[in-house]
Every structure is written in C-alpha cells, then in structure tokens.
Amino acid sequence: MQWFVIFKKELLENWRNLKWIWVPIVFILFAVMDPITTYYLPKIMDAVGGVPEGSIIDLPMPNAQEAMMMSYGELGMLGVLLTVVIVMSTISGEIKSGVYEMILSKPVKFTNYVSAKFLSIMLIIIISLALAIGTAWYYVMILFGTIDFTRILMSLFFFTLYFALIVSIVIMVNTWIQSPGLVAFISLALIIIFNVLTNIYGHILTWSPALISDYIGEYLASGVLISELWYAALMAFVFSIVCLQFAIVTLRNRVLH
Amino acid sequence: MEINRDLILLLLPIIILQLILLSIAIIDLIRNEQTNGPKWIWALVIILINIVGPIIYLIFGRRP
Amino acid sequence: MELLHANQLTKKYKENSVIQDVSFTLEHGRCVALLGPNGSGKTTTLRMLAGFIKPTEGTIAFNDESLSRDFRQHVGYLPQFPVFYDWMTGKEFLVYSGQLAHLSKSEARKRADELLELVNLKEVRKLRISKYSGGMKQRLGIAQALIHSPKLIILDEPASALDPIGRREVLNLMRELKKDSTILFSTHILNDAEEVSDEILLLNNGNVIEQGSMHELESVQNTVTLKLAFSDEPKFIEERLKEIESVFKVHRVQDDFLLTVHDLQTARKQLLEVVHNEDWQLTKFEVAKTSLEDLFMKAVKE
Numbered sequence: 001m002q003w004f005v006i007f008k009k010e011l012l013e014n015w016r017n018l019k020w021i022w023v024p025i026v027f028i029l030f031a032v033m034d035p036i037t038t039y040y041l042p043k044i045m046d047a048v049g050g051v052p053e054g055s056i057i058d059l060p061m062p063n064a065q066e067a068m069m070m071s072y073g074e075l076g077m078l079g080v081l082l083t084v085v086i087v088m089s090t091i092s093g094e095i096k097s098g099v100y101e102m103i104l105s106k107p108v109k110f111t112n113y114v115s116a117k118f119l120s121i122m123l124i125i126i127i128s129l130a131l132a133i134g135t136a137w138y139y140v141m142i143l144f145g146t147i148d149f150t151r152i153l154m155s156l157f158f159f160t161l162y163f164a165l166i167v168s169i170v171i172m173v174n175t176w177i178q179s180p181g182l183v184a185f186i187s188l189a190l191i192i193i194f195n196v197l198t199n200i201y202g203h204i205l206t207w208s209p210a211l212i213s214d215y216i217g218e219y220l221a222s223g224v225l226i227s228e229l230w231y232a233a234l235m236a237f238v239f240s241i242v243c244l245q246f247a248i249v250t251l252r253n254r255v256l257h
Numbered sequence: 258m259e260i261n262r263d264l265i266l267l268l269l270p271i272i273i274l275q276l277i278l279l280s281i282a283i284i285d286l287i288r289n290e291q292t293n294g295p296k297w298i299w300a301l302v303i304i305l306i307n308i309v310g311p312i313i314y315l316i317f318g319r320r321p
Numbered sequence: 322m323e324l325l326h327a328n329q330l331t332k333k334y335k336e337n338s339v340i341q342d343v344s345f346t347l348e349h350g351r352c353v354a355l356l357g358p359n360g361s362g363k364t365t366t367l368r369m370l371a372g373f374i375k376p377t378e379g380t381i382a383f384n385d386e387s388l389s390r391d392f393r394q395h396v397g398y399l400p401q402f403p404v405f406y407d408w409m410t411g412k413e414f415l416v417y418s419g420q421l422a423h424l425s426k427s428e429a430r431k432r433a434d435e436l437l438e439l440v441n442l443k444e445v446r447k448l449r450i451s452k453y454s455g456g457m458k459q460r461l462g463i464a465q466a467l468i469h470s471p472k473l474i475i476l477d478e479p480a481s482a483l484d485p486i487g488r489r490e491v492l493n494l495m496r497e498l499k500k501d502s503t504i505l506f507s508t509h510i511l512n513d514a515e516e517v518s519d520e521i522l523l524l525n526n527g528n529v530i531e532q533g534s535m536h537e538l539e540s541v542q543n544t545v546t547l548k549l550a551f552s553d554e555p556k557f558i559e560e561r562l563k564e565i566e567s568v569f570k571v572h573r574v575q576d577d578f579l580l581t582v583h584d585l586q587t588a589r590k591q592l593l594e595v596v597h598n599e600d601w602q603l604t605k606f607e608v609a610k611t612s613l614e615d616l617f618m619k620a621v622k623e
Contacts, residue, residue, distance in 0.1 A: 005420040009406075016408045022281055022315050025274045029308055032271060040264065085316050098404035102465065104373045105398035106421040107391050135270075142267070290451075 003112040010120035019086060024128040030078045031132035032139050034070035038062060039143040064145035065220045068152075071136035072159065075129065076213045080166055083125060084187050087170040089180035090117050091247075096178040110248045118171055118244055125163050130156060151223060155216045158229060161236040162212040166191065168243035175250040209236035275308060282311035291320045322349040323384050324473060324503055325370075330379035332365050339365045341527040342379070347473070352499040354514035355507040357524035363507035364401060366524065367477050370505065371398040383472075394422060397466030401477040403458055407451035411442055411461050414450060415468055422469035429468065436464040440494060456487030463494060474498065476506035480513050492517055547580040547588065550605035561599075565591050577605070 014020050039061075062070070091114075094100040103113070133156050140147060170187040177183050198210035205211075206228045215229040282303045286292065292299055299318045302310045324347045332340040340362045347353060355363050368374045370381060372393040383392060405414050412433050419429030437443045440460040445453065453461065459479065466474055479495065480488040495517045498504060508514050514521055523531040551558065554576075562571050562578060567588040570581035582588035585608065596603050 002421060002423065005417065009417055013406070013408060017319070018281055018285060018315070022278060022311075025278050026312055028274060029271065029278075036268070036271070082312075082316075098400065098402055099406060101373075101400045102403060102405065102418070102462075103421065105371050105393060105396075105400070105466075106418055106469070107393040107423065108421050139267075 002109065003116050006108075006112055006116035007120050010117055011123070014120065014124060019124060023082070023086060023124055024131045026082060027075065027079055027128035027132035028135045030074045030082075031071040031136040034074055035067040035136060035139050035143060038067065038070065062144065064140050064147050065217070067140045067144040068136065068147055068220055069217045071133065071140075072155070072213050072216055075132060075159070076162075079129070079132070080163075080191065081188070083163060083166050084170050084184050084191070086124075087121055087167055088174070088184040088187070090121065091171065091174035091251075092178050092180050092183050096180075110251045114171065114244055114248050114251065118167060121167050122160075122164060125167065126160055129160060129163065133159070147220065148223070151220055154225065155220060158212050158216055158233050161233045161240075162209055164240045165209050165236040165243075168240040168247075172243040172247045172250075175247045175254070207231040207235050209233070209239065212236065278308065278311045279303065282314045285319065286314065289319055292318050293320060294318070323347070324349045325381060325383045327370065328380045328382065330366065330369060330376045330381070332362075332369060332374070333377045339527055340369075340376075343524070343527070343529050344379075345522055345529055345532055347503060347505060348520075350501075350503055351519045352495070352504040352517055353506075353520045353522060354518035355505060355522045355524055356511070356514045357507075357509065359509055361524045362527040363509075363524055364477055367398070367475050367505070367507055370473070371396050371475050373398075394469070395472045397469065397471035397474045399459075399462045399466045399474075399476045399479060402482070403462030403465075405450045405458065405461065407449065409450055410447050411450055411453065411457075412437060412446040414461065415465055418465045419468040424469060432468055432470070433464075436467055439467075439497070440464045441490070454487075456483055456490055459483060459487060459491055460494065463491070463498075467498075472503065474502055474504045476504065478508055479506055481508060481510055488513075545582055545585045545588075546609040547582060547585075547592070548605060548607035548609050549578045549580060549592075549603065550576050552602040552604045555599065555601050558601075561595070565595060567591050579609070 089096075091100075094103070133152060137147065137152050166187075169190055170183065173183050173187045173190070177186065194208075195210045198205050198208040202208070202211065209232050212229070212232050215226065215232060219225055219229060283300070286296060286299055286303065299314050302318075303314050304310065306313070326344075326346045328344050330340055330343040331338060343362075343366060355366065357363050365374070369376050372381075372391065381392075383395070406417075409417065415433035415436060416426070416429045419432055420426060424432065433446075437446045440463055442457060442460055442464070445457065450458070450461070459482075463476065463479065466476065476495070480491045483491060492513060495504065495506070499517065499519075506518075520534050521531070522529055549562075555561070559571055559573065559578070562568060562580065565588075567582050567584060568580050568591075569583065572579040572581070580588070580592075593606075595601075
C-alpha cells in the first residue's frame, strides 16, 4: 500500500537522521528543567550563600499540580518551537532540493504523501511528549507530591491534539514556500497570532485550541474535565484536518517551475 | 554534603540523557562530510554550550 | 502502432505561453529526440507527457483509453537534474520508487536488482547515494524511471550535463533500451539526437517546427552538399564550377569548395566529366551528409 510505503520511508529517514533519538531527549530535558530547578533553587542559593545576612527569602514551594504545569508550560513554548523546526522542511525541503519532482513522477496520491508525513511526525511527537510528561511526572512525584496517573494520561491526550494542530499548520505552510527558514517563521507567526487572538477574545473563543494547556492546568488541579476542554480538543482536531486538506489542495494545484 | 549526593543521584538520568545528546551530536558531526559552516566551530558549540549547543547543531548545523 | 497523441498542447504560466499548440504523435517502439535550444519549452512538454503538470489547453491521449486517467503509472520519467534521498542507498531508492508505483516489495526488489545490473550499478547498490558520482546518479535516475516497466520512457536531457565518459555510458544505455521500449528524450546537443534517435521533434519558441525521421528531415532539405579540393588550383575555378548545370551554389571554405546540388547522381557525373576534360588535379571528392546541425540552424532561424 502506497500510504504505508511513504510512512515507512519517513520513519526510516527520521531514524537515519537521528531524530528518533534526539527529539525525545530534548523534549524530556525541556519538561524536567523547571520542576527541578524550582525545587532546588532555594537550596542552591543557600549553598552558594549569595543571600545577604538577615534577609529572608520566601519562595513558596509550588504544589504538585503547579509543578506539573511548569512542564506543560515549557513544552508549550520550547516544545512547540522545536516541533516547528523539525517539520519546517518536510515538504518544502523536498520541493527545494528537487527530489519532489522525482516522487511526483510516480503515481503518488497527494493525500497519501501529506498524511503519511503528518502521521510519521506525529508518532515522534507523541512518543516524545509521552516520555517527557512521564519523566516530569516522575520528578514531580519525588519532589512535590502525587498526581493521579489518569490525570496525566488524559492531559497528555489533549496536549497531543494541540501538537497535531501545530504540525498541521507547519505542513500547510510547507506547501506555500520553498525556504524552510521562512516556513518556520510564518508558522510561528500564525501560531502566535492565534494565541494572541485567543488571549484577547478568550471569553468568546472558549473553544480555542490555544486554551488547551490552560484547561489542562485546571483539570490537573480539579480533576474535572470541563466541556470546553473537549470542544477545544475537537476544534484542534477539525482545524488539523482542514490545514492538511489545504496542504493537499495546494500541492495538487502547484505550478512546477 | 547529604543534599549534594541526593541531588546527583536524582539528576543522574538527566545527566545521562545530556551525555547521549552530546555524543549523538558529536558522532553526527564526525559522520557528516559537510556542515553549515566550519566543523571546528560546531565542535566547540556542541562541547562548550550545555544542552543548547547540541540542539542547535542538530537543527541548524547539518546540511539537508 | 500509435502509442499516444498530443493534441494542441498549450501551457501558460500567468499570461506567458511556454508551449503553444504543440501536436505530435508518438509511435510504439520508437526513440524520439525532442530537440530545441534552451528555453524552447522542452522540459514543460516532457512534464506534461509525464503526467504531473496539466496542460492549460489541449489533450494527451494514449491509444489505450484505460491509460489516460493517471498515466504516471505507465510513464517513467527522468528529470533534468535528478535528485534523490541522499541518505538512501541506490537499491533502497529503486525499491522505494517501485513501491510508489504500486509494485509489491518483493517485485520491486527483484526489478531493482535487474535494473542495477542493467545500468551497471550493482557494485555500489549498498552505498549511500550521497557518495555517487554525477554519471552514477544519472544512471540511477534512468533505473528509477524504468522500475515499474513503463510503456513510455521520458528522459529530460539525459546526457547533457555529463562528462564525456558519463555521456557515453548513458548513450550506450539508451541504445540498449530502445530495442524494446518507447523513448522520448530531450536534448540540445545535436550529436546525441543524431546518435540514438529514430525520429526527431524540433521545438523552438514553444512550437514544433519539424517532425520526422532523420531520413525524412534530410529529404525535406532536398539538397546534397559535395566537398571538393584540388592540388593545383585552376584559374576561375569558382566560376567554372558554377557553370555546371546541376550545381546551384558554390561556397569556398579555405581550400575546399562546397557545392550544393539537387541530384547527386547527375551532379557527380557532370562534375567528374568536367574534371576529366579539363584535367584538374582533384584531391578530394566527398559527399557531405546533411548534418542535423544545418537543419537545426535553418529551422531555428526561420
């Protein structure tokens, strides 16, 4: 089956260029960075002795949920940035180098081409996020306190949908421009605009996927899955499909020079 | 002293991951014939800048 | 037997026509050269025939109706600058492109092995493509075009960018291939077209200006050129030669006289008669073949 052939080729490529190793590691490092430094900061400051005699530093220790949210926060920033960077050349790079022409001369369906690329990237992202959140959870449990495994699992599920949207946006932009750097720039601009709009009109756009990580925070604290989270996740899913469909249509109508 | 030992034990997995990242970047640098920019600069970046160096190399240093 | 017919193909980018009303027919089993200067629309024509860009107007119809829908399945295409996944080995790439063309993995492997043998890349099949030379890449490109046993093989400037050795390898390979397949290839190098093609399509400024076999194209010209030289040059030789009935043009290039004649038989007889009667010391008498170059220059200038 053609779809599976392309999918396997993408997996092999990401294995050979070592993405399968370094992307999960970097996600893990992003996720554990904040909880660990927060926990040890007061102790480190004590040890270094940089605090003037008599002054009392009173850094409130976050609770387990808050510590966990730090991980989500970092992944939502740096993780998204890294995702944009690893997806920025998946199609644009092939068009730019010319290998795309070779592939196109075979009876390749654009739907297969785009969706196989999407899912192969999502597989790396899902595994990286799972390892990152899992490791962060482990440290939070040791340093801060317990959180339900179900809550972690559910939040991971919603977070993955948010990343699916990010990947879809970058894939869509990939079909517009040939320069990977510009693809990254425009994708980030779109994501930022999306987030800013959500911040401004947050009271209306309660279904915005940009709110997913806020909702995850509330859920981790309360354990209650509010309906807005489901709707935001649904929107992320729908928008992903729309972006991918756009990418397919753009490629189909693309003029080759 | 107690705190330091605990700290090191706790951070051990992280340190190992960091070392894997570092060695992957170095292996890739050696294996690749061409990089974006001089190799020795990338070697310095990877070794001297903690965590961020290898990441930057893996993203920007390799030729597509 | 007719393989496909291109009818009034036109391709416009924005308002500019790259190709204007190009019509031609490809016969089964022929090797056709698409000849034209750079920028004459060769690549665009080939890409339309390869099925991955659509003509703005006009149609491409295969004789077999069932092929016409997505005919990429039945066409093998080598781009002008073939680029591969450098991280793959030669064999991996062939298997991959075979599978993209709906071969099963075992079929693709078997076919890849055959082709690696054919294009003489067997020894380097396990080497990463990034290590391949230009000629090796070109041959790999030809192999990937053949992987799904297409009915038509389209090669865009297959030999133009190669060094003499690489060029020779590719031309030999093409001569091998044309025994049992239909080939359409573009080139701006006349020698290449002359060497391997049965038929020539001359393209200029997005139009087909001539089509036919080498032989037909020559007879269109309807003239033959003779080359003569004399050791002891007689006086007024140019004038004297012009007086001969069947010679209608005399042109001097250094010590050689180039005579344009209509009918070779009569001209030869008359000429030799004069030479004999006048006792001219003839040192060279050559029937120069009409070269494709003359034809090309003539057609392009018109």
